Amino acid sequence: MTKVWLPCGHYHENYAKDQGWWQTPVIKGKMILLLFIVFVVFPLTLSGYWLSVANMIGYTALGALGVQLLIGYAGLITLGHAAFIAVGAYTSTLLILKFPWPEFIVTLGLAYPISILVAAIVAGLWSVLFGLPCVRVKGFYLILTTMAAQFITVDFILTQYVSKIGGRGQAFSLPPGTIKIGPWVIDTDLRVYFLMITLLVLTVMLMANLLRTRVGRAWVAIRDNDIAAETLGISIVRYKLLNFFVAGFIGGIAGACWVANLAALSPEHFPWFWSLWLVGVILIGGAGIDGAIFGSIFMVMVMELLQMAAIPLSEYWPRILIFFAFIKDMAFGLAICAFLIYEPRGISYRWWQIKNYFNLWPFSY
Amino acid sequence: MELFLMTLTTGIMVGGIYALVALGWVLIYKCSGVLNLAMGELTLFGAYTTLSFYMLGIPFILSILCTLIIGIILGILVERIFLDRLIGEPILAVIMVTVGLSFFFKGLIEFIWGTDTRVFTPAIFSLKPFTIGFLKISTVYFWSFVLAIVLFLIFVAFFKYTRWGLSMQATADDETAALSLGVSARFVYAASWAIAFMAAGVGGALLGNINGVNISVGYLGLLVLPAVVLGGLNSVPGAVVGGITIGVLQNFAGTYLDAFFPGGVKEIFPFAFMAIFLLFMPYGLWGWIKIERM
Numbered sequence: 001m002t003k004v005w006l007p008c009g010h011y012h013e014n015y016a017k018d019q020g021w022w023q024t025p026v027i028k029g030k031m032i033l034l035l036f037i038v039f040v041v042f043p044l045t046l047s048g049y050w051l052s053v054a055n056m057i058g059y060t061a062l063g064a065l066g067v068q069l070l071i072g073y074a075g076l077i078t079l080g081h082a083a084f085i086a087v088g089a090y091t092s093t094l095l096i097l098k099f100p101w102p103e104f105i106v107t108l109g110l111a112y113p114i115s116i117l118v119a120a121i122v123a124g125l126w127s128v129l130f131g132l133p134c135v136r137v138k139g140f141y142l143i144l145t146t147m148a149a150q151f152i153t154v155d156f157i158l159t160q161y162v163s164k165i166g167g168r169g170q171a172f173s174l175p176p177g178t179i180k181i182g183p184w185v186i187d188t189d190l191r192v193y194f195l196m197i198t199l200l201v202l203t204v205m206l207m208a209n210l211l212r213t214r215v216g217r218a219w220v221a222i223r224d225n226d227i228a229a230e231t232l233g234i235s236i237v238r239y240k241l242l243n244f245f246v247a248g249f250i251g252g253i254a255g256a257c258w259v260a261n262l263a264a265l266s267p268e269h270f271p272w273f274w275s276l277w278l279v280g281v282i283l284i285g286g287a288g289i290d291g292a293i294f295g296s297i298f299m300v301m302v303m304e305l306l307q308m309a310a311i312p313l314s315e316y317w318p319r320i321l322i323f324f325a326f327i328k329d330m331a332f333g334l335a336i337c338a339f340l341i342y343e344p345r346g347i348s349y350r351w352w353q354i355k356n357y358f359n360l361w362p363f364s365y
Numbered sequence: 366m367e368l369f370l371m372t373l374t375t376g377i378m379v380g381g382i383y384a385l386v387a388l389g390w391v392l393i394y395k396c397s398g399v400l401n402l403a404m405g406e407l408t409l410f411g412a413y414t415t416l417s418f419y420m421l422g423i424p425f426i427l428s429i430l431c432t433l434i435i436g437i438i439l440g441i442l443v444e445r446i447f448l449d450r451l452i453g454e455p456i457l458a459v460i461m462v463t464v465g466l467s468f469f470f471k472g473l474i475e476f477i478w479g480t481d482t483r484v485f486t487p488a489i490f491s492l493k494p495f496t497i498g499f500l501k502i503s504t505v506y507f508w509s510f511v512l513a514i515v516l517f518l519i520f521v522a523f524f525k526y527t528r529w530g531l532s533m534q535a536t537a538d539d540e541t542a543a544l545s546l547g548v549s550a551r552f553v554y555a556a557s558w559a560i561a562f563m564a565a566g567v568g569g570a571l572l573g574n575i576n577g578v579n580i581s582v583g584y585l586g587l588l589v590l591p592a593v594v595l596g597g598l599n600s601v602p603g604a605v606v607g608g609i610t611i612g613v614l615q616n617f618a619g620t621y622l623d624a625f626f627p628g629g630v631k632e633i634f635p636f637a638f639m640a641i642f643l644l645f646m647p648y649g650l651w652g653w654i655k656i657e658r659m
């Protein structure tokens with residue numbers, strides 16, 4: 001279902017064209033329009049509240065892309081991705097706050113960009129460490145080891161040890177002005193938005209390019225039938241671990257980028273709930289990179305709309321605001337169940353159908 | 366030495382409760398192939414239901430019976446509404462439906478009962494420990510263990526000697542053959558969920574007696590996962606051994622490792638143990654080894 005039917009009169013004449021991103025002028029125009037909207041129109045028009053919602057969507061999408069890479073492209077089911085996001089966030093914060101940076105790097109504002117890169121690599125390696133059991137096990141057992149990764153990393157190492165560095169108790173506070181890229185201090189929602197959207201676009205480009213190389217095809221082969229893939233000469237262990245690395249890398253980027261949005265960092269930002277939430281996002285979104293993005297838009301928007309509905313209702317029943325977190329849990333649980341039962345292929349499948357309908361119009365196939 | 370024996374007995378007693386919950390998990394897996402991640406919330410649900418009945422003035426044993434009945438109803442409802450439609454779907458879909466259910470139940474429980482810790486008042490078991498030889502055993506642990514073992518034996522006897530239990534065993538063994546002999550698979554699925562709800566509910570009620578009832582009882586219910594991995598996913602004796610071993614290991618970690626790794630080593634140790642164990646024996650002690658072919 002990754003292939004979209006081309007409109008009448010468009011043919012691929014060579015392999016490069018077949019693998020191209022923007023296959024027709026219409027698609028090219030559409031994507032450029034999308035980038036224009038995302039980079040110019042949204043920052044100009046959206047108010048602070050909606051920008052923060054957009055940041056939330058971006059963060060969810062970055063996390064969900066990593067999960068999509070593991071579950072959707074290599075069939076490695078993970079329920080512990082928040083651990084890797086947390087490792088990214090903590091590495092970045094520790095580097096900014098504690099590392100003795102040379103003077104010129106701080107004045108040039110390079111500390112945070114470098115820390116994002118380092119955080120991504122550290123999170124990737126951490127992810128490989130907990131991906132090691134995938135050499136021997138898969139399916140349900142792999143779920144259990146990734147769950148163990150979550151509990152060991154977040155509930156034990158980060159809560160009990162890393163948080164105590166500096167002796168300030170549970171949270172690292174990030175004083176305003178510490179997070180700086182070049183001359184810009186990332187302090188407003190608008191600046192966080194630009195950081196977020198840039199990283200998101202870069203990550204999507206990285207993933208889309210990776211998926212059409214030998215590596216991406218090897219992952220898909222392993223997902224579809226790992227024993228057959230092995231007989232074709234694909235080293236399963238190497239590619240699975242590579243998949244864990246890239247997924248952790250993306251998770252690290254997500255974590256490091258989310259730090260810019262926080263005043264203080266504590267392990268409570270990365271509960272097991274968040275890992276499950278990310279898996280729920282890609283289940284609702286469906287297959288592919290667009291699935292992860294649609295899923296995050298859908299989930300974050302639904303939760304925001306629920307919240308907006310709750311505020312007027314609170315006039316009649318004030319306690320609803322206290323109960324809102326619980327209602328959110330219930331809504332999320334029911335949404336996952338309903339999507340899996342009634343729409344197992346997710347939102348991106350519907351989007352694919354709509355695209356095909358317009359490409360093939362006025363014919364039905 | 367005394368500390369060692371005390372830790373061991375406490376571990377075995379708590380492990381008995383884990384074994385009871387693990388039995389429910391294994392039953393679901395054996396009969397319907399569903400890997401259930403909602404076990405923690407089921408335990409929590411049982412704990413709160415029993416607590417509510419007890420607070421109404423109903424004696425403890427009767428409240429547990431009421432919890433069992435509510436467990437049956439809920440188990441059948443959940444199976445009929447959600448799991449029944451997913452027979453034959455890929456493993457991720459089924460697992461994630463149980464995750465969705467766990468969210469739903471967690472939200473529901475917090476919605477109904479709030480997030481504060483609640484204690485069984487008046488206390489059911491006396492606070493005075495009683496002594497066997499030189500061993501001091503807390504009364505709560507002892508009676509919880511006894512009750513867990515009794516219920517466990519009842520479940521196993523049901524499984525082994527009654528007509529319904531035998532039909533469940535047949536389905537677990539070979540679904541097609543059981544269907545051809547007139548066993549209703551849908552009945553068996555519903556029954557396995559009902560039993561799992563009952564086992565988890567009673568387990569939760571007993572665990573709630575130890576430290577009071579709050580969300581962390583649900584976390585204790587999750588410990589069933591290391592237990593079943595240790596014993597093998599589809600082995601009932603494995604569930605017992607796994608549950609008790611996890612209880613013992615957890616208490617030993619709390620007693621001896623806490624000096625080296627201060628903090629929550631007791632909570633985390635079963636999961637760390639599980640991750641390492643999976644590297645060496647992925648199918649557990651008595652699980653069936655799956656041989657894969659192309």
